[in-house]
Amino acid sequence: MTKQKKAKPISTGVVGLDTILRGGLPPSNLYMLQGAPGAGKTTAALQFLLAGVEAGERCIYVSLSQTANELALIAASHGWSMDGIRIEELSASDAVNGSSDQTIFQTSELRLDETRQAIEKAIDEYKPSRLVYDSLLEIRLITGDSPRFRRELIGFKAFLAKRNVVALLLDTQDGDGRNGEEVEGIAHGVIRFDKSLEDYGAVRRRVEVSKMRGVPVADGYHDMAIREGQGVVVFPRIVAxxxxxxxxxxxxxxxxxxxxxxxxxxxxxxxxxxxxxxxxxxxxxxxxxxxxxxxxxxxxxxxxxxxxxxxxxxxxxxxxxxxxxxxxxxxxxxxxxxxxxxxxxxxxxxxxxxxxxxxxxxxxxxxxxxxxxxxxxxxxxxxxxxxxxxxxxxxxxxxxxxxxxxxxxxxxxxxxxxxxxxxxxxxxxxxxxxxxxxxxxxxxxxxxxxxxxxxxxxxxxxxxxxxxxxxxxxxxxx
Structure with missing residues (x-):
C-alpha cells in the first residue's frame, strides 16, 4: 500500500498556537474556536484570515453577530489592515434578502434557509480558501434544538469540504463552557479559549486544544494573552x-x-x-x-x-x-x-x-x-x-x-x-x-x-x- 503524503499544515496566524499544533491546522477541514465573550475569539479569527492573505489566499469573514465596522475597529486597534478580507455581514434574525411577503414575523425555518443560502452564495462567488463563521450561537438560537442544529452543521461541513475551504467557526460558551458539546464531534478540531478573573490583578487567559484529529498536539492548558499590535499570543508550556x-x-x-x-x-x-x-x-x-x-x-x-x-x-x-x-x-x-x-x-x-x-x-x-x-x-x-x-x-x-x-x-x-x-x-x-x-x-x-x-x-x-x-x-x- 502506498503511504499517503502528509499535507502541509496551514498557519493559524497566532504566535505560539502553531507550536502547540505542531505546525498549524490540517488543511481543508472545519474547526471550532470556543470561548466566553472577551476571550479573544474574534481577534484570533482575524489573525487566521490575515495569515491567509499573507499567503496569497482568498479569505472571507461571515459575520452574523458583529458589523463590518466593529471588525474594522478591532483590526485598527492592532494596526492591521482588512484589505484582502471580504466581510459578509448577515443577520440570522431577520430576512436576509429583505423579503417579508409571508408575515412581519418570519418562521425560524425561513430565516435559517435564507441565512444558509446567503452564506453559500457568497462562498461560491468569492471562492475563498479560508473562512471564519461568526458565530454559531445565532444559528443555535434559530434552530432551537440540538438535532436540527447538528444537521445544519453537518450540511455546512459537506458544502465546505467540496470546495476545499478550511473554516474556523466561532462559538460562544456559557459559564460552564458546555455550549459546543453537541457539535464537537462534527468538527475536525476544537480549540478553547479560557478567561478568568482572579481576586486581584489582570485577567488570566489560557488556551486548550481539546481535540485535533491526526495531530499529536501539546495537550493541556497553555497561557495566552492579548497584546496590542500582536493580537492573541500563546505561550506553549516549556518542555525540558x-x-x-x-x-x-x-x-x-x-x-x-x-x-x-x-x-x-x-x-x-x-x-x-x-x-x-x-x-x-x-x-x-x-x-x-x-x-x-x-x-x-x-x-x-x-x-x-x-x-x-x-x-x-x-x-x-x-x-x-x-x-x-x-x-x-x-x-x-x-x-x-x-x-x-x-x-x-x-x-x-x-x-x-x-x-x-x-x-x-x-x-x-x-x-x-x-x-x-x-x-x-x-x-x-x-x-x-x-x-x-x-x-x-x-x-x-x-x-x-x-x-x-x-x-x-x-x-x-x-x-x-x-x-x-x-x-x-x-x-x-x-x-x-x-x-x-x-x-x-x-x-x-x-x-x-x-x-x-x-x-x-x-x-x-x-x-x-x-x-x-x-x-x-x-x-x-x-
Missing amino acids: DAAVEAKPTELIKSGVDTLDSMFGGGQEAGTITLVIGQSGTGKSTMASLYSCAALERGESVALFLFEERLETFFRRSEGLGMNLRPYHESGQLIIRDFNPNEISPGEFAQIVQTIVTNDDSRVVVIDSFTGYLNSLPHREKAVRDIQSLLKYLARAGVLTMLIVAQHGLLGQNVGLDVDVSFLGDTVLLLRLTEHDGRLRRNITVVKKRHGPHDLEVHELLIAGSGIKVVPYNPLPEP
Whole structure:
C-alpha cells in the first residue's frame, strides 16, 4: 500500500498556537474556536484570515453577530489592515434578502434557509480558501434544538469540504463552557479559549486544544494573552527535552576565593541554587557577585527582577564596587524588570527560554523568586510550571540562582506556603546574628547535590571595598 503524503499544515496566524499544533491546522477541514465573550475569539479569527492573505489566499469573514465596522475597529486597534478580507455581514434574525411577503414575523425555518443560502452564495462567488463563521450561537438560537442544529452543521461541513475551504467557526460558551458539546464531534478540531478573573490583578487567559484529529498536539492548558499590535499570543508550556544538552564545563566561580572553596571550588553549570535569607542578609548581593564574575569572564547573564527597581539594582551593585551598567548597555547583561501581576507563568517561562537560547546566557538570576510566586493566584501550580523551566535551564548548562526571602525583617520561616526546597541542587543560607553590639551576616552551604562542600559557618562581610567571606569567630565561652 502506498503511504499517503502528509499535507502541509496551514498557519493559524497566532504566535505560539502553531507550536502547540505542531505546525498549524490540517488543511481543508472545519474547526471550532470556543470561548466566553472577551476571550479573544474574534481577534484570533482575524489573525487566521490575515495569515491567509499573507499567503496569497482568498479569505472571507461571515459575520452574523458583529458589523463590518466593529471588525474594522478591532483590526485598527492592532494596526492591521482588512484589505484582502471580504466581510459578509448577515443577520440570522431577520430576512436576509429583505423579503417579508409571508408575515412581519418570519418562521425560524425561513430565516435559517435564507441565512444558509446567503452564506453559500457568497462562498461560491468569492471562492475563498479560508473562512471564519461568526458565530454559531445565532444559528443555535434559530434552530432551537440540538438535532436540527447538528444537521445544519453537518450540511455546512459537506458544502465546505467540496470546495476545499478550511473554516474556523466561532462559538460562544456559557459559564460552564458546555455550549459546543453537541457539535464537537462534527468538527475536525476544537480549540478553547479560557478567561478568568482572579481576586486581584489582570485577567488570566489560557488556551486548550481539546481535540485535533491526526495531530499529536501539546495537550493541556497553555497561557495566552492579548497584546496590542500582536493580537492573541500563546505561550506553549516549556518542555525540558527541547533544550540542547550542554557539555560539562568548568566550575562557575564567584570571584571570591573563600566563597568558592565553600562550594568545593565553585558551582556546577546546569544546577539550581536557592539563596535563602532574611531581609538585609545579602541575598541580592550574592546574585550581583556571581553575575559580575560571569560578565568579567565574557559570559552572558540574564537577570529577572520582580521586586527591586532597575536603578536600585545598579546603585546597590555600584556601592559594592560592581559597575554593571556598561555590561547592560552592551547587551551582555540582559535585565527584565517585571510587574508581577501582569505576567503569567507561561509567558515568563517563554521569555526566559528565548533569552537563554538567543544570547547563550550562562547565569540566570530570578530576584526574587518569592515575589514571583506571591504574585500568582495558584502558587502550588506555579511551582510545578517553573520546575519545567528549571529543568530546561539545567539541561542547557545554565547556573540558575533563585533568591528566596524569609518572613518579616528578622523572621526564620521562608515566606511561602509551598515547599520549594526540592527545586534547589544547592542551598545557600544567609542569616543575621548579634555579636558585640552589632549584627553579623552568617553564610552557610547547607546543601549541595554535586560534589563536596564546606559545612562550616562563615561570616559574610559586605562593604564598599568589596565582599569578603571569612571564618566565623563566635564569642568565647564564659
